[in-house]
Amino acid sequence: MATGKTGRILVVDDEADVLFAMKMLLKTEVKEVVTEKNPDNLMSQLSKEKFDVIFLDMNFKSALNTGNEGLFWLRQILGKDKDAKVILITAYGDVELAVKSLKEGAYDFIVKPWHNDKLLETLHNALQAKGQKKSEKSAANTGHTTILGESEAIQDILYKIDKIAPTEANVLILGENGTGKELVARALHEKSFRANQPFVSVDVAALTDTLFESELFGFKKGAFTDAKEDRKGRFEAADGGTLFLDEIGNISPAMQAKLLTVLQNRQVTPLGSNTPIPVDIRLISATNEPIYELAAKNLFRKDLIYRINTVEITLPPLRVRGNDVELLARHFAGIYAQKNHKPVPEFAPATLQKLKQHSWPGNVRELQHAVERAIILAEDNVLQPQDFSFSPMEMAPAAQSVPAFAADTNMPLHEIERETIRRVIEKNKGNISKAAKELGLTRTALYRRLNKYDI
Numbered sequence: 213m214a215t216g217k218t219g220r221i222l223v224v225d226d227e228a229d230v231l232f233a234m235k236m237l238l239k240t241e242v243k244e245v246v247t248e249k250n251p252d253n254l255m256s257q258l259s260k261e262k263f264d265v266i267f268l269d270m271n272f273k274s275a276l277n278t279g280n281e282g283l284f285w286l287r288q289i290l291g292k293d294k295d296a297k298v299i300l301i302t303a304y305g306d307v308e309l310a311v312k313s314l315k316e317g318a319y320d321f322i323v324k325p326w327h328n329d330k331l332l333e334t335l336h337n338a339l340q341a342k343g344q345k346k347s348e349k350s351a352a353n354t355g356h357t358t359i360l361g362e363s364e365a366i367q368d369i370l371y372k373i374d375k376i377a378p379t380e381a382n383v384l385i386l387g388e389n390g391t392g393k394e395l396v397a398r399a400l401h402e403k404s405f406r407a408n409q410p411f412v413s414v415d416v417a418a419l420t421d422t423l424f425e426s427e428l429f430g431f432k433k434g435a436f437t438d439a440k441e442d443r444k445g446r447f448e449a450a451d452g453g454t455l456f457l458d459e460i461g462n463i464s465p466a467m468q469a470k471l472l473t474v475l476q477n478r479q480v481t482p483l484g485s486n487t488p489i490p491v492d493i494r495l496i497s498a499t500n501e502p503i504y505e506l507a508a509k510n511l512f513r514k515d516l517i518y519r520i521n522t523v524e525i526t527l528p529p530l531r532v533r534g535n536d537v538e539l540l541a542r543h544f545a546g547i548y549a550q551k552n553h554k555p556v557p558e559f560a561p562a563t564l565q566k567l568k569q570h571s572w573p574g575n576v577r578e579l580q581h582a583v584e585r586a587i588i589l590a591e592d593n594v595l596q597p598q599d600f601s602f603s604p605m606e607m608a609p610a611a612q613s614v615p616a617f618a619a620d621t622n623m624p625l626h627e628i629e630r631e632t633i634r635r636v637i638e639k640n641k642g643n644i645s646k647a648a649k650e651l652g653l654t655r656t657a658l659y660r661r662l663n664k665y666d667i
């Protein structure tokens with residue numbers, strides 16, 4: 213069977229026997245079957261949960277058996293989600309009506325009493341059609357999610373992504389800074405059955421404990437001084453889709469405990485509320501911390517690791533990806549040449565040599581910035597080795613401790629800022645998250661400054 217146990221199905225029919233029989237038949241085929249006897253509850257069901265396929269009765273007893281009620285609900289469903297896959301359940305004599313409903317946008321219909329094989333075939337076709345819609349979507353989005361690389365290491369990652377994406381497994385992505393962890397998380401989402409639901413990314417290292425709770429779980433008006441109105445947390449925002457928690461290795465023990473409880477109970481309680489809210493998320497986490505070493509030192513909870521690492525993907529550093537360095541350099545050259553209104557440059561052989569020999573502690577992100585800088589500064593259309601100057605921070609392992617920086621009082625402010633940032637990054641051995649934390653900046657704000665000061 214092509215689809216495996218992945219789909220979420222809703223069956224709406226006012227006959228208990230039909231619901232029971234459908235549930236028995238479908239539950240061995242798909243991940244979840246929800247049944248609903250009262251069509252009046254249909255829209256609130258759809259607001260609460262996302263379904264891949266909806267089976268809808270055409271003739272509810274309460275109506276006059278004209279099928280109009282079925283058509284009415286079909287229009288309501290498609291009005292809410294024009295891509296919804298609705299399969300109508302119709303009585304033998306109503307085929308003409310069923311055909312009319314196809315014109316209105318139903319995906320297909322089955323006739324009562326149905327043949328199980330035919331019903332399952334219709335279901336699988338609908339699930340497949342839903343999946344195709346999603347891959348068309350992700351193809352359109354490839355600007356963000358193209359993972360380039362011909363090295364064996366990256367081909368292995370791509371293979372894993374294809375295998376893992378269409379499952380509900382929680383994924384932990386490990387790897388140094390800038391190796392593409394967020395990119396992989398997005399690719400997993402876009403190739404999953406949740407692709408047309410939200411992908412919500414949170415950099416948890418940038419959050420203090422108080423912010424962590426309000427940001428992830430939300431809050432009620434009045435929960436604290438600045439809570440002027442109710443706010444949904446990121447868990448709720450990701451409902452039905454994927455939640456990506458970046459830098460998870462950096463959260464405090466107290467937050468690890470809170471997160472574990474939410475993941476175990478599959479519900480969040482906003483600050484200032486007593487009512488838990490059920491959430492349906494697929495969790496993808498990432499870290500560049502040695503999380504198992506942290507666990508061995510009791511700095512990271514082992515039970516939380518087991519929750520988040522159903523499957524693990526470890527991204528290789530750029531320095532072991534061989535010719536991918538050249539491939540990626542040419543890719544970024546194309547992008548930044550266009551952005552800066554310049555012709556796409558060539559790379560001198562000595563330049564390629566230099567790029568391949570560099571250790572790339574900042575991995576793909578460092579390469580990306582290096583190429584951008586080179587394109588902006590290069591004198592001609594062939595990039596030379598001197599167009600790539602790696603800062604000492606990137607060339608040599610950082611010193612263990614950095615002498616305190618005593619700024620010269622005549623130094624311009626931007627020089628002081630530049631030097632402070634450089635030293636803090638050096639002290640944190642190039643770990644941007646830690647440096648950002650120490651500087652009191654978000655990682656994005658720090659990256660902006662790295663760009664600005666050409667660090």
Ligand SMILES: Nc1ncnc2c1ncn2[C@@H]1O[C@H](COP(=O)(O)OP(=O)(O)OP(=O)(O)O)[C@@H](O)[C@H]1O
Pocket residue numbers: 358359360361387388389390391392393394395396458500540576577580644
């Ligand atoms: N294989 C790849 N092909 C194309 N672009 C890539 C690849 N890997 C990474 N990138 C690009 O490099 C940059 C850094 O990638 P990303 O943010 O996913 O890394 P990260 O591991 O999450 O970084 P951090 O550890 O700092 O959070 C992004 O602009 C991303 O698009």
